[in-house]
Amino acid sequence: MTLIDFIQRLLGREKPSGALARERLQLVLAHDRSDLNPELLEQMRREILEVVQKYVEIDLDSGDVSLETGDRVTALVANLPIRRARPLATPRPAGDAVAAAPESAPPATDDAGTPDGLNAETAAAVEPDAIEPRQT
Amino acid sequence: MTPASARIILICSGKGGVGKTTLTANLGIALAKLGERTVVLDADFGLRNLDLLLGLENRIVYTAQEVLAGSCRLEQALVKHKQEPNLSLMPAGNPRMLEWLTPDDMKTVSNLVAERADYVLIDCPAGVEQGFKNAAAACREAIVITTPEMSAVRDADRVIGLLNTQGIQPVQLVLNRVRPKMVANQEMLAVDDVTDILALPLLGLVVEDEQVIVSTNRGEPLTLNGTGSPAARAYMNVARRLRGEGVPLIDPSKERRGLRARLMAKLRKSGNF
Numbered sequence: 279m280t281l282i283d284f285i286q287r288l289l290g291r292e293k294p295s296g297a298l299a300r301e302r303l304q305l306v307l308a309h310d311r312s313d314l315n316p317e318l319l320e321q322m323r324r325e326i327l328e329v330v331q332k333y334v335e336i337d338l339d340s341g342d343v344s345l346e347t348g349d350r351v352t353a354l355v356a357n358l359p360i361r362r363a364r365p366l367a368t369p370r371p372a373g374d375a376v377a378a379a380p381e382s383a384p385p386a387t388d389d390a391g392t393p394d395g396l397n398a399e400t401a402a403a404v405e406p407d408a409i410e411p412r413q414t
Numbered sequence: 415m416t417p418a419s420a421r422i423i424l425i426c427s428g429k430g431g432v433g434k435t436t437l438t439a440n441l442g443i444a445l446a447k448l449g450e451r452t453v454v455l456d457a458d459f460g461l462r463n464l465d466l467l468l469g470l471e472n473r474i475v476y477t478a479q480e481v482l483a484g485s486c487r488l489e490q491a492l493v494k495h496k497q498e499p500n501l502s503l504m505p506a507g508n509p510r511m512l513e514w515l516t517p518d519d520m521k522t523v524s525n526l527v528a529e530r531a532d533y534v535l536i537d538c539p540a541g542v543e544q545g546f547k548n549a550a551a552a553c554r555e556a557i558v559i560t561t562p563e564m565s566a567v568r569d570a571d572r573v574i575g576l577l578n579t580q581g582i583q584p585v586q587l588v589l590n591r592v593r594p595k596m597v598a599n600q601e602m603l604a605v606d607d608v609t610d611i612l613a614l615p616l617l618g619l620v621v622e623d624e625q626v627i628v629s630t631n632r633g634e635p636l637t638l639n640g641t642g643s644p645a646a647r648a649y650m651n652v653a654r655r656l657r658g659e660g661v662p663l664i665d666p667s668k669e670r671r672g673l674r675a676r677l678m679a680k681l682r683k684s685g686n687f
Contacts, residue, residue: 294600299564300607307571350613
């Protein structure tokens with residue numbers, strides 16, 4: 279999902295413009311503060327999805343990796359609905375998979391048709407000041 | 415170097431036209447009235463206007479550049495305000511010598527004037543380029559002024575980031591040109607929205623006030639002649655809070671939701687508005 283899509287989704291219908299301004303500002307500031315352009319963010323999103331897909335099947339359409347901001351701290355937030363865990367083809371590092379889906383993924387054989395059932399949510403805080411270009 | 419007592423405060427915004435110079439002029443007069451020896455330093459010398467707002471445009475002969483060059487004494491470049499002798503204006507430079515000043519020059523000048531003042535207010539140019547860097551180098555604390563508009567808040571956020579990397583502390587916020595009616599209708603960013611987003615302590619709230627333009631026309635800042643208008647009261651309160659007085663902040667959008675808002679609504683309905 280591109281930045282524009284995200285903004286439009288946030289738009290909704292007939293929202294007072296004050297609330298819209300707040301949402302748009304928070305989004306643009308998240309990007310400003312992190313110095314990540316949309317292209318880089320998209321690349322990061324793809325790579326995150328690739329890694330996660332090694333372990334679980336995720337719903338690509340409703341998945342979302344975005345930057346959020348609050349109190350001058352920017353966070354990378356991934357909300358990835360899990361369809362089901364991957365079959366145990368390779369000896370997987372069990373600890374990592376559990377960490378990605380804290381509600382513990384169901385067995386791969388059944389429960390296939392429950393998207394949105396599980397969300398792997400990860401957040402990495404980024405201190406904006408740390409990335410701000412240094413003054414000379 | 416400088417006496418520890420003088421406070422050197424940068425007044426900046428990033429975006430132009432949000433009220434830096436108006437705040438500097440009004441705050442300067444207000445502090446002077448409260449008995450503080452105050453110097454306002456116009457660092458926006460490429461497009462200087464602080465002299466105009468203070469009504470001192472015809473009295474500028476020298477600038478900080480002549481002081482640094484040794485071609486005049488410091489006292490000659492400090493233009494004393496007629497009605498408020500506690501306040502002096504010093505233009506940082508000549509509009510024709512834009513490239514002349516460096517951050518070190520600004521630091522030298524502000525430290526020089528700080529020796530004979532309680533407060534030094536530096537009116538920062540818009541932008542985050544050299545003019546801003548010069549002005550920021552000279553200050554110890556900062557007031558960021560913004561309006562409840564997206565572009566102004568975004569630019570303010572950028573400036574706050576730069577002030578943080580330079581270790582300038584404290585940084586406080588003045589929210590200018592708030593329109594209570596629009597906030598009440600949720601068609602403008604609310605006070606809480608802006609303070610939440612920028613995460614700065616709120617030093618003052620100034621409502622949109624036509625008297626600001628009138629006062630500029632006259633070259634007499636609103637704080638000079640009492641506190642008759644809402645903006646004048648707000649600027650006076652900023653000065654008091656800056657000195658550490660506990661003046662409570664009142665959110666005008668909440669205050670006005672009472673009788674006045676209802677009256678306005680009635681007027682509008684009856685077509686008299």
